[in-house]
Amino acid sequence: MLIVMRMLSGGASASVQAVGAGTIADLWDSRERGRAMGIFYLGPLCGPLFAPIVGGLLAERWGWRSTMWFLAGYGALTVIFIFLALPETLAVRKPVLPDVAENDMAPVSRPLSRVSSRQVVGVTTRWLKMLKIVFIDPLKIVLYLQYIPVLLSVYYASIAFGSLYVLNVSVEHSFGKPPYNFSTIIIGLLYIPNSVGYVVASLFGGRWMDSIMQREAKKANRYDEKGRPIYHPEDRMRENAWLGAFLYPAALIWYGWTVDKGVFWLVPMIANFFFGIGSMLIFSMVTTMLTEFMPKKSSEGVALNNFMRNIFSCVGSLVTAPIINGIGNGWLFTILGLVSFASSSVIFLMRVFGPRWRKTMDERMR
Known part of the structure; x- marks a missing residue:
């Protein structure tokens, strides 16, 4: 029953992320959407900052069931806030077709007596x-x-997101054993550095991404008949993407070998801080791009991103502990870092072929 309930809660949280990102796309124009999306993603990614600390305190004081009661109360408050403070943001609603009466249903192949x-x-x-x-x-x-811009964007975000879960499992698995032997509460505190990295990247990364897109539109002299810049989603993948593509794989390798050798705990935590910055730059960039590649179906694009990246994170969570036991943190995160470095070729491909792929996608989706 616990596993079933966790599956249901996972489905509920996935829908919140998809609808939330769609709401951002409804409310903010492209020139400001990156900043808004970065702030929005503070919610999902700061969960690892507070959850281990609060959960560790509750479990140590009242047992693990207390965390379930806490989440039930938190969920009830969230529902109340949604009903009271979250209006519909879609500008134009599609007409709802009336239900077909039973008498109007097409007859079955043979009469029923x-x-x-x-x-x-x-x-x-x-x-x-x-x-x-x-x-x-x-x-x-x-x-x-089937659309290459969507495929590559989702793949790149999924690699980064899967790496996040491998890292989270490694922190819990490695720091509870020698030479560290940290308690549950202390291990919860170890998730703070990468969460601080998420916050830092959210505060400056989204605004930076918006300014890059505006710069690229002006550089290409793209303006509509009213003199407003014409923005393209792939313009968001510039130096910000390369910085993220370098930071988070390098931080993974840094973390892996320092933990593998039992280096003082602060050293791998610094690596996790830089992982938080690099991965958050990728997460917010890809999510914002998907809402712009699919402007009329932004929630579906984000839902697809959640679906695929959670497959990667699920696999990563399952295999991390056995792999650490087999080859150690050092080699695990070296392999993962090299795969992440290689995956950054997506940035180059989008830079060269992105405009052509986007035009083809727009024509096919009309």
Whole structure:
């Protein structure tokens, strides 16, 4: 039952991220969206800052069940705030089609002699439609991977996000054992450095990304008939992307070998701070780009990003501890860092071929 409830909570949190990013796309223009998206992502990524600390204190004082009660109360407060303080942000709503009455339904292939049989068919049809909406329709977002800009952006973010979970598991796995032997609360505090990195990158990274996009539009002399700059999503992948592409893989290798050799705990924590900066630059950049590659389906683009990157994070969480036991932190994070470095080729590809791929995508999505 605990696993089932955790699956349901995961689905709920994923929908919040997708709808939240779509809300940002509704409210902010492209020239300011990067800053807004960076601030928005402080929420999901600062969870690792507060959750281990609060959870460790609760579990140590009242047991692990107290964390569940805390989350239940927190969720109830969140629902209240959503109803009271979160209005609809979509400018134009699609008309809702009226429900088709049972009498207007197309006849079945052969006549049914009993009313109860018709009721069974109607109920079954409604349940099948509901199951399709719940389990089949959400998977249609995977079809957007046929567009190269979406595929590459999602892949790059997924590598960084999977690395985050490998790092989180390693912190818990490694610092609770010799030579560190830290308690649960102290291990929770070790998540602060990378979370501080997220905050720093959110505060300056989004604004920096917006200024880069505006600069690129002016440099290319792209203006509409009213003299307003024309922005392209791939313009966000410039020096900010290269900085993130260098920082977070280098920080992974730095962390891996310092922990592997039992170096004083502050040294790997400094590496985690830089990992937080580099990975946050990538996360906010990709999420903002997806809302602009798919302007009329921004929530679906973010949902696809969440779907794919959570697959990477799930696999990473499962295999990290066995791999550490087998080859150690040093080699694990060296391999992961090299894969991350190699994946930064996405930035070069988007720089060279991005405009052509985006135009093709726009034509096919019309």
